[in-house]
Amino acid sequence: MSFIDFLNQMKNKSISRQVITTEEALKLYHIGMEKPFFLFAFANEIREYFKDKNVNLCSIVNAKSGRCAEDCKFCAQSAYYNTGVQSYPLIASEKMVESARKAEEQAVHMFGIVTSGTRISSEKEWDEIYKAIEKILELNIKPCASLGILTKDEAKRLKEKGLYRYHHNLETARSFFKNICSTHDYEEDVNTIRYAKEAGLSVCSGGIIGLGETIEHRIELALTLRELDVDSIPLNILNPIKGTPLENQPSLSPIEILVTIAIFRYILPDKDIKLCGGKEKNLRQLLPLGLVAGCNSLMTGNYLTTSGRDSELDKEMIEDLGLKVKF
Numbered sequence: 001m002s003f004i005d006f007l008n009q010m011k012n013k014s015i016s017r018q019v020i021t022t023e024e025a026l027k028l029y030h031i032g033m034e035k036p037f038f039l040f041a042f043a044n045e046i047r048e049y050f051k052d053k054n055v056n057l058c059s060i061v062n063a064k065s066g067r068c069a070e071d072c073k074f075c076a077q078s079a080y081y082n083t084g085v086q087s088y089p090l091i092a093s094e095k096m097v098e099s100a101r102k103a104e105e106q107a108v109h110m111f112g113i114v115t116s117g118t119r120i121s122s123e124k125e126w127d128e129i130y131k132a133i134e135k136i137l138e139l140n141i142k143p144c145a146s147l148g149i150l151t152k153d154e155a156k157r158l159k160e161k162g163l164y165r166y167h168h169n170l171e172t173a174r175s176f177f178k179n180i181c182s183t184h185d186y187e188e189d190v191n192t193i194r195y196a197k198e199a200g201l202s203v204c205s206g207g208i209i210g211l212g213e214t215i216e217h218r219i220e221l222a223l224t225l226r227e228l229d230v231d232s233i234p235l236n237i238l239n240p241i242k243g244t245p246l247e248n249q250p251s252l253s254p255i256e257i258l259v260t261i262a263i264f265r266y267i268l269p270d271k272d273i274k275l276c277g278g279k280e281k282n283l284r285q286l287l288p289l290g291l292v293a294g295c296n297s298l299m300t301g302n303y304l305t306t307s308g309r310d311s312e313l314d315k316e317m318i319e320d321l322g323l324k325v326k327f
Helices: 003-015 022-034 036-051 093-105 123-136 152-160 186-198 215-228 254-267 279-286 311-320
Strands: 054-064 110-115 142-146 165-167 202-204 207-209 232-237 272-275 297-299
Touching: 003 022, 003 036, 003 254, 022 036, 022 215, 022 254, 036 254, 054 093, 054 311, 093 110, 093 123, 110 123, 110 165, 123 142, 152 186, 165 232, 186 202, 186 215, 202 232, 215 254, 232 254, 232 279, 254 272, 254 279
Parallel strands: 054 110, 054 297, 110 142, 142 165, 165 202, 207 232, 232 272, 272 297
Antiparallel strands: none
C-alpha cells in the first residue's frame, strides 16, 4: 500500500469515527515527518468534514495567580520555583466580567475564568466565581472555568449556576505524568473530567507537548481523551519559563508540532482541537498551518503568565485561509 493510500484509508476510518490504533498513529507520524504536507492535507479534509470552514475563538482571564502548591515542572505559577511571576488573590467578579465583555467584542465564543492552585477551597471564592458566571450569562459569550480539581458536588453546583464548560488539562500521558508532577495523582485529574461530564458540563481537556515526552506519549494522551469523550482539546506547546525545571528544555520543530496536531485530528476527528499557549513562539511563520493541519479553534489574546497576540491578527489569519470565525 502506498503512503497516499494509507493516509486516505486512515482519513476514511476517522470520518467513520473508528478508533485509530497506536500502531496506525505511529505510522501516520513517520509518514508525516517525511511528507508532512500530505498528512496535513488529509487531516484538513477530516477537519472540514466535521467542522466545515468554521474556527472558534476562546480567551481567558487569570483570575487568581501564583502560589500554587503543585510542582508541575513547566509552570510559572508553582510555589516550588522562583519565576518572578506576579501573585495575587482571586480578583473581584466585576473584573472577570469586564474581561469577558472585552472578549465578546472580539467575537470570542468562549470565555474562561482560570485560577491557580489545586482547587477552590474557600466559600468566599466560590461565591465570587458564581457571581461572575451569572453576569457572563447575560453576555453573548459562553462561560467556562478552570478551577483545579473538582468533587462531584462542586461540578453539579457549577452546572446549576449556569456554567457551560469546565476546563481541566491532563497535561500529558498517564505513563509520563510522574516526570512532570509529583504532588497529585493522575487519576484525580481524570476523575475531575468524569465528574464534570456526569454533571452535564461540556468538558475541555488537553495538555502540553514539548515536555520531553515521546510521540508515543502524545498518542497515549490523545487516546485517553478520546476514551473520556471530552468536547474540546487544547494543545499547548511548551514555552520554557526561567526558574522552572524545564527552562532549558529543547523546543520541538514547527513541523513536529504540526504533525502532532494532525495526528490528534485523526484520533479525535469530530472534536474541537484548539491551538493554545506557545503557538506563536514555537510555530513562528508556520502558525497558519496549525489550522491547515487540523485545528478548528484558537485561544486568542494573552495567556496566564505570557503574552499572546492580538485577536484581530488571529481573525485576519482565519479569513486569509478562506475560513470563517464562528461566534
